[in-house]
Amino acid sequence: MSKNKEMLSNLLNFGINLNLNSKKENLYYAQCFAAWMMQQEDFDAHLASDKDIEVYFSAELVMMVKIDKSTLSIEPITESCFDAVLMVLRFVSERHDDIMKEFKKLNTIETSVDVDEDEDSEDDLEWI
Numbered sequence: 001m002s003k004n005k006e007m008l009s010n011l012l013n014f015g016i017n018l019n020l021n022s023k024k025e026n027l028y029y030a031q032c033f034a035a036w037m038m039q040q041e042d043f044d045a046h047l048a049s050d051k052d053i054e055v056y057f058s059a060e061l062v063m064m065v066k067i068d069k070s071t072l073s074i075e076p077i078t079e080s081c082f083d084a085v086l087m088v089l090r091f092v093s094e095r096h097d098d099i100m101k102e103f104k105k106l107n108t109i110e111t112s113v114d115v116d117e118d119e120d121s122e123d124d125l126e127w128i
Contacts, residue, residue, distance in 0.1 A: 011085075015066075015073035016092055025103055026051070030067040032099050036091055043087060055084045 020026050027050050034053050037045035044056040053065040062081040065088060066073045072092065074085060 012074055012076070015071040018067070018070050018072055018092070018096065019100075020067075020070040023050075024107075026067050026070065028103050028106075029072075029099055032095070032102075033065065033067070033072075033088075033091055036095060037087065040087060043084065055081075055088075057081070057084050 018029060020029060030047065030051065030053055034045040034047050037043050037053070037055060042058050044059070046054045046056070048054050048064075051066050051068045053067070054061055055063045055065055057080065060078065060080070062076070062078050062084045064075040064077065066075070072088070074081075074088060076085075
């Protein structure tokens with residue numbers, strides 16, 4: 001087996017470890033991927049569930065992408081999925097670090113808002 005075929009086989013069999021830490025982070029990554037695919041020419045995507053993304057090329061369903069337990073896996077539907085696979089690899093290589101930073105920033109903002117709300121409710125109880 002040639003090295004390229006072996007690499008593609010490994011991608012299909014084992015997926016890509018994204019180093020995500022929670023279900024919430026998996027969902028965020030899936031949503032970002034689907035939104036990005038929708039912006040690409042000739043491609044479309046649909047979140048079939050929290051984990052599964054249908055990928056379309058020229059209005060044809062060509063593959064399913066699953067993001068679960070920190071792993072992005074690909075299930076080809078048709079023989080014409082090669083361009084879509086390349087787009088997945090492009091997304092991971094170009095957008096992964098930015099998405100991780102965005103998620104951490106959003107998570108930090110949520111945590112600080114939660115802390116502020118807890119402090120307000122304690123203050124409210126003090127003067128009752």
